Amino acid sequence: SQQGEEDPQALSIQEGENATMNCSYKTSINNLQWYRQNSGRGLVHLILIRSNEREKHSGRLRVTLDTSKKSSSLLITASRAADTASYFCATDRNAGNMLTFGGGTRLMVKP
């Protein structure tokens, strides 16, 4: 079984628009991470937010974490065609990087 559920499963937007992806999880966590996967490739780490943090920024990425609701969101601002990929949230229960992944959101950014 997977820890997280991601919403939406697929998202299609125009270049320049913002993209928001949501992740819910079931158990307590040490940290939550977001990864990007381009088609047929490995996963690339985007951002890590610890359980005692509520918001984190990295370039055009903004991640929020609400541990009371067991949910997180990833916002990509001013999207580009190169952002087209699948995005996964992953939870880490004990900071050991034994990650539990959600099902992912497939993002398509149209030029």
Added chain:
Amino acid sequence: NAGVTQTPKFQVLKTGQSMTLQCAQDMNHEYMSWYRQDPGMGLRLIHYSVGAGITDQGEVPNGYNVSRSTTEDFPLRLLSAAPSQTSVYFCASSYSIAVGNTEAFFGQGTRLTVV
């Protein structure tokens, strides 16, 4: 600095055959793990290791064995391949808890088909 290297990239096996998927990292990471990704799904943890000589089971360990004789290498063995093991396999590594919360680095994956 190559990061996490997986070999082979593609493999076709017949049911009942055995094989080893190789994973090597050159970042001196203590933690290494294996995941499988089925179509349209996220990754599921098969086995993991927190250091040389130490391994443990993840969410879906049946049908797989691992060993960790060195810090650099973490091979995954399929004992008797089954069609249900058709998947893309990813190896990952990271620093230990002592370093703090750190990201996992993933290899490019091995696409395995069992016929």
